[in-house]
Amino acid sequence: MKKLLLVVLLIISLLYVYPIIFTFTSSFMSYEEIMSGNIHIIPEEFNLQQYYSIITFKGEYFHYFLNSIKLTSIIIFGQVIIGIFAAFAFAKMDFVARNLIFILYILAILLPFQVTLVPNYLVFDKIQRLINIKIFDTHTAIILPGIFTSFGVILLRQFIRNIPNEIIETAMLDGASYTKILFKIVLPILRPAIFTLIILTFIDNWNLVEQAIIFLDSPSKLPLSVFLENIYYNDFKVFYAGAVLYIIPSLILFIKGEKYLMEGLNIGGLK
Amino acid sequence: MIFESKKYKGLLFILPSLIGFGILYVIPFFGGIKYSVSKSSFNSTFVAFNNYTDVFKNNAFKIALKNTCFFMIISIPVLIVISFVIALMIYELKAPKIVKLSIMLPIAVPSGTVVGFFKKVFGFNGFNLIDSEYAMLVVILIFIWKNTGYNLIIYLAGLSQMDKEVIEASMIDGANYFQRLQYIIIPLFTPINVFVAIVTIINSFKIFKDIYMLQGSYPNPKIYMLQHYINNKFNDLQYEKLTSSAYIFSLMIFVVVFLLFILDKKHAKRVGGN
Known part of the structure; x- marks a missing residue:
């Protein structure tokens, strides 16, 4: 019985990786084999034509790749830095209307992106006119809401709350400031949570779609996550190689950081 | 919380986050209400709830609402059950790590990279599910494929x-596995289930990415979702329709999540009372 169930489980896990394997093996097929249209997973012969073509002829591919890297890395950086301070304040400090503000933060992650879309657009419009900088059709329009999503704050707060108050109180008695406590005591404990936040924010923004199709008008500014659609329709013979190159950073980060996710996402917890 | 005397310091720490969050999320959310009760994007005459009632009479909205509800009602419970069963199997059978990793891997796969696969398997001539009236089935499958991993992480941590x-103790009492599951494990898991349900609801909005990458802004009407409707109203500059439908969408979500919280509270009370 146990053996049978284990086999079932193995088959299930194979089904989950199948689309990924299919995409990988298809990237080693020749143009003719890709365009032939029949479904098969093993290439007739191992062929690097697609990769060669992307690297030598399709410089624009890397232009979009860089757009994705730029957007993702700035958003991660901003969200982590701002999130650490805010999460510490929510977890261990007192200020006016703290609980009420935190409820707003929680409600905000429950909302689909589209809900704050237009109002967001109008706020950008006001800012643009007020201080005369261009926001529409620039990466700023994506980066700003990305940095200030409440997800990171909530995730890190749950973690900091578990740090015993006594540790912080003792440090305070020794004359340490909040800033010092945050950097010397909290941050080292917070590492798995920060890695979790980095991984999840990376995955989310590496797959950025909604914001880009609304806020960016110039095709050249699109991240690769959206531009892949264009490759699919206009340059299908190199699509799979393009897809694989785009999956790889995400997969590596995920496999490397999976153990942190187990720790970092465990906020529900059995009480 | 700890040192009352240093109240202003807390504000200092939260300020950068609060300014951005306030300007980009809170103000827009409440600011949108004005548009939802205005005659149009360019005419702010007060029309009370006319936009809300108009939206409910609109065919595209009705289809979008129906599809979104159908998708959520089917896929969320199915995903939760599937991920719980898989988590139990992995835990009880002490499955090799590769099993867990394989099921989690789709989390890290951007929507656009697998359209090649999904279009080929579900969209080729003769067996074209994506353009058929059963397109929602494909969407639900993609959703389950992509999100089992998240729930698995949470369930395995819980287990x-x-x-x-x-x-x-229950094994000594002679309880079999399914009795143990029914009377011990599942009740014990109520808070985790509530958490998983909320995470699943949040992740269910992201299905738009996959549908968009498969079929763009105007997909098969069978998988035309509220997010498509809202985006398209944006492009048509019909902000009053957009905001009113967005608030209807938000209200639906808030109600469901609120009910889940009540369930969680009830459970906590029951456990505490024993």
């Missing part, structure tokens, strides 16, 4: 923290 003694 590893489970009190072994309770389980062993």
